[in-house]
Amino acid sequence: MSTGPDSRKPTLLFVGEPVLEPNREKWTKFSQSFNIIPYTRTTKEDLLASLKPGGKYSQIDGIIRASNTSNNLPGFDKEFISHLPPSLKIIASVNHGYDREDTEELGRRGIWYCNGAGGAxxxxxxxxxxxxxxxxxxxxxxxxxxxxxxxxxxxxxxxxxxxxxxxxxxxxxxxxxxxxxxxxxxxxxxxxxxxxxxxxxxxxxxxxxxxxxxxxxxxxxxxxxxxxxxxxxxxxxxxxxxxxxxxxxxxxxxxxxxxxxxxxxxxxxxxxxxxxxxxxxxxxxxxxxxxxxxxxxxxxxxxxxxxxx
The missing domain is CATH 3.40.50.720 (NAD(P)-binding Rossmann-like Domain)
Structure with missing residues (x-):
């Protein structure tokens, strides 16, 4: 289990902005169940450094991509996947399509990729x-x-x-x-x-x-x-x-x-x-x-x- 403000909770890297209205109650309940780290867009070099041991994203259990935004992560290709921390087990995306993501490589790493199929x-x-x-x-x-x-x-x-x-x-x-x-x-x-x-x-x-x-x-x-x-x-x-x-x-x-x-x-x-x-x-x-x-x-x-x- 990840360490953090509450080591009993999984830690999520949250990409994008939560849509609070009319979902404020759901967001409150959700945020109480996880340690949430908001993602801040930066250079790729700084992002990769944050994923390394000791970095601020090095102990994340999951990634949530909640909206299409300029404040986004790179596509999950083989090169980027190689930098993801061993703690990461799941990536959840609001997007229906996943052609930018190497889901086979994620699978080899034991990482689930969940898209928003059907939701839209x-x-x-x-x-x-x-x-x-x-x-x-x-x-x-x-x-x-x-x-x-x-x-x-x-x-x-x-x-x-x-x-x-x-x-x-x-x-x-x-x-x-x-x-x-x-x-x-x-x-x-x-x-x-x-x-x-x-x-x-x-x-x-x-x-x-x-x-x-x-x-x-x-x-x-x-x-x-x-x-x-x-x-x-x-x-x-x-x-x-x-x-x-x-x-x-x-x-x-x-x-x-x-x-x-x-x-x-x-x-x-x-x-x-x-x-x-x-x-x-x-x-x-x-x-x-x-x-x-x-x-x-x-x-x-x-x-x-x-x-x-």
Whole structure:
């Protein structure tokens, strides 16, 4: 057991800020059960020194990453894992994805990695619906223009967006990855009057397809891209889905297709996406994630067709 203010309690390194409202009572109970050390961002050299014997993080039993924040730890790759103290037994993260973490190496060290799978399914699906609407209707562009460029000249905005803005009703939504998020997103899109198609490694049961609004299965990505008016990525990142949308697959889509990504940023080749927007192949984009969350491509800043959240 770790030493500390109370050696009977496990010691946790807490990364991020606790969300106290409306969770103050839960936080009080939680903080009474552990010795909590708030993480303060520093240089990597100082962080590694803090993890060495005698350092302030050298006796931690667990790490909690409670929110996405600039005050964060590096990804748990093999090199960083080699510096973690022997006392560490568990890492808990609010994030759904864990593609930055070497979970196999953590397992070899006897360290559990717990992600937030399932906890954000509904909120992610809600954002998917918002981004689908924004990609079709260019709502982000309208709002930005009204607030800045046109100083509130609504009719001038309307002239620009009416040429490419469309209603999603009766359009085909092609979902890549009909898991819990994909299914919840499809059900929401069905309420807009969209037709649901999907691609995945295996076909879902008739019951699941019915929950998704009578979804039509495609055994190949190519066949789904050929009919989709909007492609929604809701799949995990893996070697098979890395840059799933790329220079070659963008050649297979309908001209003016919408692209929405609530999966992982690395599922899209962002340079290929930027080229497809420039060439008019992609007519609207909604992104919840980026290839590198801390370095959004500069080209994206100038696309009126792109919405983000």
């Amino acid at each position: 399914n509904d909120s992610t699906a809600d954002l998917a619906l918002f981004l689908i609407i924004a990609a079709f209707r260019h709502t982000s562009f309208c709002e930005h223009t009204l607030r800045t460029i046109r100083k509130g000249d609504y009719f001038a905005v309307e002239k620009d967006v009416v040429k490419t803005s469309h209603n999603p009703r009766d359009k085909v939504l092609g979902v890549v990855g009909m898991g819990q998020v994909g299914l919840a997103s499809a059900a929401r899109a069905k309420a807009l009057g969209m037709k649901i198609h999907y691609f995945g490694r295996t076909r879902k049961s008739p019951e699941v397809e019915q929950q998704a609004g009578g979804a039509v299965y495609h055994s190949t990505l190519e066949s789904m891209l050929a009919v989709a008016d909007c492609v929604l990525l809701a799949c995990p990142h893996s070697p098979e889905t890395h840059h799933l949308l790329n220079k070659e697959t963008f050649k297979l889509v309908k001209r003016g297709v919408r692209v929405v990504n609530v999966a992982r940023g690395k599922c899209i080749d962002e340079e290929a996406l930027a080229d497809a927007i420039d060439e008019g192949i992609v007519g609207g984009v909604g992104l919840d994630v980026y290839h590198d969350e801390y370095a959004v491509p500069v080209r994206f800043f100038y696309f009126d067709e792109l919405s983000s959240c």
